[in-house]
Amino acid sequence: MISISYDGQLCRVVGTAASGWLQLRNRNGERIVAHQSDFQNVVARDYASSLTDGCSRWPTAVQVSPEQELRRTASHEAGHAVVSAYLEVPFDYIEMGDDGTGIVQPSCTADEGESLRELAAKQLIAAYAGMESQQTFHPAQPLWQIRDCAQDDRRKIRDIAAEFGFTTTELSRAREQAVVLVQQLRNAIEATASALLEKRKLTCADVRAIVASV
Numbered sequence: 577m578i579s580i581s582y583d584g585q586l587c588r589v590v591g592t593a594a595s596g597w598l599q600l601r602n603r604n605g606e607r608i609v610a611h612q613s614d615f616q617n618v619v620a621r622d623y624a625s626s627l628t629d630g631c632s633r634w635p636t637a638v639q640v641s642p643e644q645e646l647r648r649t650a651s652h653e654a655g656h657a658v659v660s661a662y663l664e665v666p667f668d669y670i671e672m673g674d675d676g677t678g679i680v681q682p683s684c685t686a687d688e689g690e691s692l693r694e695l696a697a698k699q700l701i702a703a704y705a706g707m708e709s710q711q712t713f714h715p716a717q718p719l720w721q722i723r724d725c726a727q728d729d730r731r732k733i734r735d736i737a738a739e740f741g742f743t744t745t746e747l748s749r750a751r752e753q754a755v756v757l758v759q760q761l762r763n764a765i766e767a768t769a770s771a772l773l774e775k776r777k778l779t780c781a782d783v784r785a786i787v788a789s790v
């Protein structure tokens with residue numbers, strides 16, 4: 577029987593699935609699925625039921641250092657923040673915890689004269705920008721992991737689309753604009769990510785100053 581340490585607990589490897597996925601069972605009998613390229617880092621319990629056994633590959637774990645995890649988070653949050661600042665979508669601050677979690681705290685104030693739908697359209701672009709930025713600065717990270725980090729963003733995009741009636745075409749366009757802006761604002765995003773790594777919290781004014789200075 578093979579056991580590995582996963583997420584701080586000893587788990588039994590009960591099977592492997594296609595594309596390097598491992599099925600694990602922890603001491604409580606809970607089924608967990610993790611990827612062999614990065615099994616220390618992934619919590620993807622939901623996928624368990626959709627996988628089938630059959631592949632005989634075993635873990636060759638590449639552990640992601642906490643520092644690397646922080647750099648990924650910093651790029652992701654910096655992408656949201658810089659695109660927000662550029663599009664003048666108000667936010668209060670961005671913050672990153674030592675555990676690699678990050679947030680962009682939305683602001684309650686909107687510019688006068690702008691319709692809520694116009695603001696929502698920009699929020700969509702800013703929401704897509706986190707994932708795009710992470711992918712741009714960490715191209716070696718598997719896409720499924722990057723998508724995992726963006727679950728909240730996808731929920732936010734769905735909510736905005738439902739509330740304001742954005743079509744699939746409009747969503748695709750917002751995503752394309754995020755791709756373009758992340759490339760265009762690449763230097764500002766990189767500078768913001770470095771500042772965030774150092775200070776852990778930046779205000780909207782800090783980010784706007786960085787965008788204006790690079």
Ligand SMILES: [Zn+2]
Pocket residue numbers: 652656706707725726728729
């Ligand atoms: Zn995000």
